[in-house]
Amino acid sequence: MLSLRGLAVLLTSASLCLGAPSKDCAFKPKETIAPPRGWVKHSSPNADHNVVLRIGLPQPNFHVLEQHLYEVSDPDHERYGDHLSKEEVEELVAPHQESIDAVDAWLSSHGIAESDVTRSPAKDWVTLKIPVSLVEKMLDTKYHVWKHTSSDDYLVRTTSYSLPSDLHDHIDVIQPTTTFGRFKGAKSTFIFDDEPESSVSDATKSTLAPIVNAASGVTVDASCNTTITVTCLQQLYNAVGFKPKAKGNSIGITGYLEQFANIQDLQSFYADQRPDALNSSFKFISVKGGLNNQTLAEAGAEANLDVQFAFGISHPIPGTFYSTAGRPPFIPSVGTPTDTNEPYTDWLDFVLSHPNLPLAISSSYGDEEETVPESFARRACAGFAQLGVRGVSVMFSSGDGGVGDGDPNPATQECFTNDGRNTTKFIPGFPASCPFVTAVGGTQNINPEVAVSRFFSGGGFSNYFKQPTYQKVAVEKYLEALPKGLYKGLFNPEGRAFPDVAAQGDRFRIFLSGRPVSIGGTSASSPAFTGFVALLNDVRLQNGQSSLGFLNPLIYKNGGAFNDITIGHNAGCGTPGFNATAGWDPVTGFGTPNFGKLKGVVSSH
Incomplete structure (x- = not known):
């Protein structure tokens, strides 16, 4: 009324x-x-x-919410961890x-x-x-x-x-x-195992001596150079032996575009890599009519990858899988179907209306930034800020097209502006370019761990969002070392730079439709990294501290707690792209997590 x-x-x-x-x-x-x-x-x-x-x-008061966000997310601020309630956030927006x-x-x-x-x-x-x-x-x-x-x-x-x-x-x-925007998953690539009955021990069997990773000093099975498992990631990222036990912890995965996480495949994965998790599962939540098709033949590669590794790493932390109804295909000759928006805003509407949310959430989906009008991108980004100020860590894959348009083949990329002038320019991805999410790039190999090369880790600089204060020092240091004039006019050096961090992103062994599969993409990196964020939340909760919430201010003040990746680049748009280098770079961010170091960092604030 x-x-x-x-x-x-x-x-x-x-x-x-x-x-x-x-x-x-x-x-x-x-x-x-x-x-x-x-x-x-x-x-x-x-x-x-x-x-x-x-x-x-x-x-009108979003600037006040943004101030709250940076205060409660800054490990040096007296309000660090003092997150807002659902009602307080709603009052501010x-x-x-x-x-x-x-x-x-x-x-x-x-x-x-x-x-x-x-x-x-x-x-x-x-x-x-x-x-x-x-x-x-x-x-x-x-x-x-x-x-x-x-x-x-x-x-x-x-x-x-x-x-x-x-x-x-x-x-x-x-x-x-x-x-x-065509809203698509990070382009996962996968190969079916020729030995569908083989176990992980058979698939990763190696006569080679274990490898000592130079960046972290930890020992890793040599087999991890060819097959990534939960154990490989625990070893590589220095989390062997840690057992989550805090009450109130949680982790979530978003699923879109009719991607279904299959429980039978999850059990096969657990039997293969995480036998102590057998017979455990996840909570399923339907958003806007999202379905839960458990037909084995229709299992989603993206959804299976996300839940198997995120929940495999974080077990026994309770997991939630959100199935959000994707944008329905419009067929001009068939009736009057309903046209709708990008489904991540439907998901945002849903989760922001609920008081209790997973404390770490991963999403492996996105668009080219330029296909999302700036006004709409800003409103969606503001929704992610609302999650952060409520104590939720939000991770997005940085994409697999290097500095290009999402096409992992640099030779076929179309790197032109969408403003009618068709100017050649690098194409950042969204929501990875949103300053209120943590963007995760991809790596591969064990010693040394390098920027992934079978596809190229998405990264670069936003054309919509200005560079946030939390990353200015790190980004300016990178840009100062960039050869003068290199890529001038191809990117916005004043824009929000991404990714922030990275994780392994290739040769992940999952189960899909009852068979073992080798799969890769930054769509693997984000859920893997999120699994370790859930473990870090567990450390804080065990200490009686709050959840981590928005991670980036903490990350940029503690870059030394990550394994620095200094080899590789992210080709695209007919160029080699940016180089990975010492410190932060727009290929792998600050690098991959060293849980042993990060555990000390998050405990001390």
Whole structure:
């Protein structure tokens, strides 16, 4: 129901708009983009095609939330670890009542009732499902069916939309309008084992002497140079013998795009690599209709990889797998399916509405930053900040296309801007470029551990987000050592730099559809790193301390607690990309975790 103020706004607007056009009622462009690279107009959607429209209202106090985030995440601040509650966060991101009333009045003027809308707990998002013909009227625009030429994907989108002038200050963003992101998993590559009945001991059997890793000084089985297992990661990252036992700990994995984590495969993996975890499983949560198909033949390689290694490393810490319904394929000739947004925002809506969340969460999905309009990327990034200030550590894979567009083959990458000018430029990934998440790059080999080379660890500099204070010293040191003029104009040296850290990302042995598989990608690096974050949370909880929450300020003040990776590069866009080097670099960040050192770091704050 509208408030009295809202009713007054509605009556005032109606009286203005029924007469001669006024400056308050005149439509003013809100967002305009160039036709996106790789997409062509295909047709017009049916007038009754449904659109799930999301309206983001301003968060006028987000700067206050951001200040809280940096204070509670800075290990040198007196408030370190003093995370906020769900209710405190919602109060900080709530829009002004004036904005709520103005938007309500606008919706009501188009015949949309309160019962037709869904609101986020903080009322900063309004969601409604309406025909595209009504959306076009409300936004003074024209939608088209767009076809992606190389994949045959279809989307119903527009390249511009407008709002009445008096609404511009009350609405940050409306989607789906100009978002053409194809939201995909980091490109995992895998090879089926020729010996499906072999055990891990057979698969990794080696007559070679154990290897002493030069960076960490730990001893690692020689077989880990060809096959990565839970034991390999425990050895390499100095966590052998640690047993989690704190109460209240938790770890989570996000799953999208009809990826199902198969429990039978998980049991096979546990029997193979973690027999003490046999007969344990994870909590399944469906988001927006996400399914849980346990048919063995339909197991998801990405989902299986994520849960097997994240939960295998962190056992017996309770695990949760979120299955979020992916963007449904739009087929122009079939009925009127519903068009929706990138599913990570659906997941964010869901988890932010719940009081108790996993303390460490990994996601191996993303887009090219330029395919996500900046206004929408900023709102999604703000959602990750809300998780961080509540004590949740959020990890994202940095991607597998080096400095390029996500295509792991540098020869076929298209490194052009999406602004209509087709300027050659490196293509950062999102959400890895969000300054409020921890981006994880990929490594391989044991001694020395190097930047992964079968694909290339995603990394670089955001074109949307400025460089946060926590990383300026480390990034400036890297840039000062970069040959003068190298890649000038190809990247934004003032942007948020990523990745922050790295972990092994190739030759992971998992089980898929009942068979052992060798799999690789930074999609392996993120869940592996997250498993160790869960162990570090356990250290703190055992000491009566809070969870780690947003990790980056801690990481950038303790770079020496990571195994520095100094060999390798991340080719793309017809270039060798950036080089891994001493200290932080935009290939492997500060390097891979040394749990023995990090355990001391997190205990001391």
